[in-house]
Amino acid sequence: MKHKLAYRLAVTYGLIFILAVAVIDTALIIVYRDNQLKKNESFYFDLSSMLSTMVKNNIRITNYINTSEENGDRNAGRVLLLDASGKVLLDSGGELSGVSMTNLEYRKALENGKPAAGYYTYGDKGMAMFSYPVSIEGKTSAVVMISVFIQDIYDDINRFAIQVIATSFAVAFAVVIVSVLMGKRLSEPIVRLTAAAGQIYKGKMDTIVEVARNDEIGRLAGAFNRMSSELLKVETGRKRFLSDVSHELKTPLASIKALVEPIISGAANEEESREYLQDIDHEIDRLSGLVGSLLTSARLEEVELKRQELILAEEVDYTVRVLAPLAAQKQIVLENACDRTIVIQADRSMFREVLINLLDNSIKYGIEGGFTRVECTRKAFKVIDNGCGIPEEDLPGIFDSFYRADKSRTGASGSGIGLFIVKRIIELHGFGISAVSQPGKGSEFTVTFYPDV
Ligand code: ADP
Numbered sequence: 001m002k003h004k005l006a007y008r009l010a011v012t013y014g015l016i017f018i019l020a021v022a023v024i025d026t027a028l029i030i031v032y033r034d035n036q037l038k039k040n041e042s043f044y045f046d047l048s049s050m051l052s053t054m055v056k057n058n059i060r061i062t063n064y065i066n067t068s069e070e071n072g073d074r075n076a077g078r079v080l081l082l083d084a085s086g087k088v089l090l091d092s093g094g095e096l097s098g099v100s101m102t103n104l105e106y107r108k109a110l111e112n113g114k115p116a117a118g119y120y121t122y123g124d125k126g127m128a129m130f131s132y133p134v135s136i137e138g139k140t141s142a143v144v145m146i147s148v149f150i151q152d153i154y155d156d157i158n159r160f161a162i163q164v165i166a167t168s169f170a171v172a173f174a175v176v177i178v179s180v181l182m183g184k185r186l187s188e189p190i191v192r193l194t195a196a197a198g199q200i201y202k203g204k205m206d207t208i209v210e211v212a213r214n215d216e217i218g219r220l221a222g223a224f225n226r227m228s229s230e231l232l233k234v235e236t237g238r239k240r241f242l243s244d245v246s247h248e249l250k251t252p253l254a255s256i257k258a259l260v261e262p263i264i265s266g267a268a269n270e271e272e273s274r275e276y277l278q279d280i281d282h283e284i285d286r287l288s289g290l291v292g293s294l295l296t297s298a299r300l301e302e303v304e305l306k307r308q309e310l311i312l313a314e315e316v317d318y319t320v321r322v323l324a325p326l327a328a329q330k331q332i333v334l335e336n337a338c339d340r341t342i343v344i345q346a347d348r349s350m351f352r353e354v355l356i357n358l359l360d361n362s363i364k365y366g367i368e369g370g371f372t373r374v375e376c377t378r379k380a381f382k383v384i385d386n387g388c389g390i391p392e393e394d395l396p397g398i399f400d401s402f403y404r405a406d407k408s409r410t411g412a413s414g415s416g417i418g419l420f421i422v423k424r425i426i427e428l429h430g431f432g433i434s435a436v437s438q439p440g441k442g443s444e445f446t447v448t449f450y451p452d453v
Pocket residue numbers: 357361362363365366385387388389390398403404405406410413414415416417418419420443
């Protein structure tokens with residue numbers, strides 16, 4: 001069942017509603033029944049009280065009693081007057097005069113000196129029996145008894161009960177329908193999210209769920225979409241990275257093979273062979289550089305940062321020392337213009353990797369006799385050079401893996417992984433990196449620290 005949650009909700013709401021309604025209905029019916037019977041009781045108690053007063057005052061009640069008989073409306077009520085021994089003194093029906101009878105209501109009125117009422121079934125009809133004492137000076141000497149059919153009251157109560165129960169059933173049905181619909185509305189995006197998660201599981205990473213809602217489910221869908229687009233990015237990146245790596249490895253291997261073949265076959269003379277071997281050596285250097293960079297970037301996937309306080313200027317000093325021989329080859333001046341008081345929280349070896357990559361690039365892509373200057377403030381540090389610069393169209397891609405700007409322009413060869421590694425390290429630290437450049441004038445790489453240090 002697709003909307004199990006909806007049906008479960010509907011059943012729960014339905015059951016709660018029916019339970020509540022059953023309690024309310026029962027209370028309503030009982031209250032209505034009591035009211036109707038009380039109303040009837042008080043009418044007949046008034047009547048029997050009046051008859052009792054008449055008896056006390058020696059007023060003959062025969063006339064009244066006979067009236068109902070004359071009308072032939074025996075269902076309307078039968079009036080009896082019984083003495084203290086239970087003998088019937090008067091009977092509106094006539095048949096019981098002189099007969100001795102005691103029933104519960106009679107005894108109650110006689111013993112307690114208070115009116116009493118009892119309910120019976122006569123044939124298949126409801127009947128009520130009322131007794132009222134005739135007390136003279138605190139002593140009950142006779143009892144007025146009225147029996148009356150009250151089936152019409154019972155019928156009325158039953159009609160009321162049926163109406164109440166039918167209405168409740170109709171409302172309960174509506175509640176169940178509404179809760180199924182509401183439940184479906186609630187579970188529908190969850191059903192879609194589940195289906196979308198299944199699609200992602202099957203590898204369809206570009207799955208997006210449209211949920212135009214401003215509640216928790218809407219936010220869940222938003223988070224899901226962000227997650228899936230992130231997954232898509234990672235997946236695309238992974239595929240591209242893999243194909244780039246294969247390509248990068250294939251090219252030098254193919255050229256090594258092409259250089260080795262004439263040496264093996266003897267087609268190349270001694271001088272050519274030496275030249276080819278030098279090229280092979282160069283290719284092997286490139287390959288091992290590439291593999292080294294790949295290892296570094298793979299290590300970054302699982303590395304844990306060991307943050308410590310670093311005096312930025314000292315780290316720049318170290319990098320300048322390491323790269324000085326390389327810079328000297330091109331007579332490039334490496335200048336450390338950092339404020340010595342600036343301290344950052346970073347992983348030393350990783351941060352050195354960043355500095356080495358940035359400064360190495362500034363030398364690699366620098367001009368003979370040029371300069372590279374490192375500046376830093378509390379918010380950021382900059383590596384500035386006056387090298388060949390980066391064309392505007394290449395700038396957005398330089399931090400991607402294997403991205404190299406036009407080689408003929410720079411004259412330098414690299415793997416295109418350096419800045420990719422730099423960006424990854426910077427992101428791991430929660431910092432930011434950006435670059436501005438003017439071709440022919442130089443470049444400026446800025447690392448921004450978050451939060452402010
Ligand atoms: P590579 O190994 O090719 O240097 P990087 O990822 O370090 O790879 O750099 C990517 C590209 O960005 C380089 O190929 C180069 O074109 C450009 N680049 C990086 N730093 C500089 C710089 N200081 N000056 C000019 N171009 C740069």
